Amino acid sequence: xxxxxxxxxxxxxxxxxxxxxxxxxxxxxxxxxxxxxxxxxxxxxxxxxxxxxxxxxxxxxxxxxxxxxxxxxxxxxxxxxxxxxxxxxxxxxxxxxxxxxxxxxxxxxxxxxxxxxxxxxxxxxxxxxxxxxxxxxxxxxxxxxxxxxxxxxxxxxxxxxxxxxxxxxxxxxxxxxxxxxxxxxxxxxxxxxxxxxxxxxxxxxxxxxxxxxxxxxxxxxxxxxxxxxxxxxxxxxxxxxxxxxxxxxxxxxxxxxxxxxxxxxxxxxxxxxxxxxxxxxxxxxxxxxxxxxxxxxxxxxxxx
Amino acid sequence: xxxxxxxxxxxxxxxxxxxxxxxxxxxxxxxxxxxxxxxxxxxxxxxxxxxxxx
Numbered sequence: 001x002x003x004x005x006x007x008x009x010x011x012x013x014x015x016x017x018x019x020x021x022x023x024x025x026x027x028x029x030x031x032x033x034x035x036x037x038x039x040x041x042x043x044x045x046x047x048x049x050x051x052x053x054x055x056x057x058x059x060x061x062x063x064x065x066x067x068x069x070x071x072x073x074x075x076x077x078x079x080x081x082x083x084x085x086x087x088x089x090x091x092x093x094x095x096x097x098x099x100x101x102x103x104x105x106x107x108x109x110x111x112x113x114x115x116x117x118x119x120x121x122x123x124x125x126x127x128x129x130x131x132x133x134x135x136x137x138x139x140x141x142x143x144x145x146x147x148x149x150x151x152x153x154x155x156x157x158x159x160x161x162x163x164x165x166x167x168x169x170x171x172x173x174x175x176x177x178x179x180x181x182x183x184x185x186x187x188x189x190x191x192x193x194x195x196x197x198x199x200x201x202x203x204x205x206x207x208x209x210x211x212x213x214x215x216x217x218x219x220x221x222x223x224x225x226x227x228x229x230x231x232x233x234x235x236x237x238x239x240x241x242x243x244x245x246x247x248x249x250x251x252x253x254x255x256x257x258x259x260x261x262x263x264x265x266x267x268x269x270x271x272x273x274x275x276x277x278x279x280x281x282x283x284x285x286x287x288x289x290x291x292x293x294x295x296x297x298x299x300x301x302x303x304x
Numbered sequence: 305x306x307x308x309x310x311x312x313x314x315x316x317x318x319x320x321x322x323x324x325x326x327x328x329x330x331x332x333x334x335x336x337x338x339x340x341x342x343x344x345x346x347x348x349x350x351x352x353x354x355x356x357x358x
Contacts, residue, residue, distance in 0.1 A: 015320075015325065032323075134354065134357065
């Protein structure tokens with residue numbers, strides 16, 4: 001197959017993917033989105049002849065629009081622009097997860113520092129303030145006191161881009177020093193790892209220790225539902241263990257109710273997998289390319 | 305082997321170099337983007353942007 005890779009930087013993840021695709025004899029078209037224009041009728045980016053385009057843009061803004069244009073040109077693209085739009089925006093992700101009935105951290109969005117401070121106070125301390133767009137644990141604030149909350153909110157309101165004036169406030173989840181990353185293809189778990197550290201942020205990008213994690217039925221069900229909730233595709237679903245085994249609201253008291261022990265806090269649509277590939281026994285790039293081949297074959301079937 | 309555009313030092317490169325890849329200059333520490341591979345040409349890599357990630 002002919003595979004287009006939308007990118008602006010070749011990380012180790014893309015390099016693993018490129019190596020696997022070439023090893024299997026696929027024709028790879030690297031498309032640096034910085035070098036092209038995307039018009040309403042056409043583009044100088046070589047996407048038209050691709051059986052499948054894979055979005056690996058490092059910049060979320062480019063990812064969202066480049067995939068929209070691919071769809072506009074009727075070029076099959078993964079992940080879909082709809083998935084990208086939901087996953088790129090923490091507010092939309094929270095709404096999608098909640099709409100799907102998934103356990104997800106309690107979240108409030110406020111548009112002024114005053115209403116944001118009220119929300120913070122209602123959660124109590126600590127609570128968490130996150131940017132609506134962002135990754136790798138950057139610009140995340142754990143608010144331990146009213147003084148800290150006032151300062152951070154004022155800084156965001158004064159210094160920030162308009163998106164920082166959308167205050168995304170979240171209940172602080174007491175996780176057991178780690179969270180869980182599951183890489184999934186259309187909801188099917190491929191590999192998983194824990195990310196552990198002393199810091200409250202346990203992103204791999206922050207230097208967390210990674211270890212293989214065995215996906216149980218409960219996690220698999222949550223991952224499948226989360227994937228469906230955001231539109232499916234190649235995703236990194238992040239969960240925290242809450243330790244709370246009590247039944248969710250409205251349930252009849254079954255302590256083993258699915259989802260009761262985890263909360264889904266994030267879904268990533270241009271998922272990095274180099275750390276997962278090292279931590280797990282799974283050949284992650286091979287599994288990803290298996291899935292890409294299936295997707296490309298499915299596109300041929302529906303496009304005679 | 306290529307040259308760091310920041311400090312002029314030689315930069316050792318591996319064989320499976322890809323356009324778009326980032327390498328570090330061991331001398332000055334600058335992050336360098338591979339803009340060509342035949343022959344290898346390096347440029348200063350873009351600064352981290354707020355919307356970068358996964």
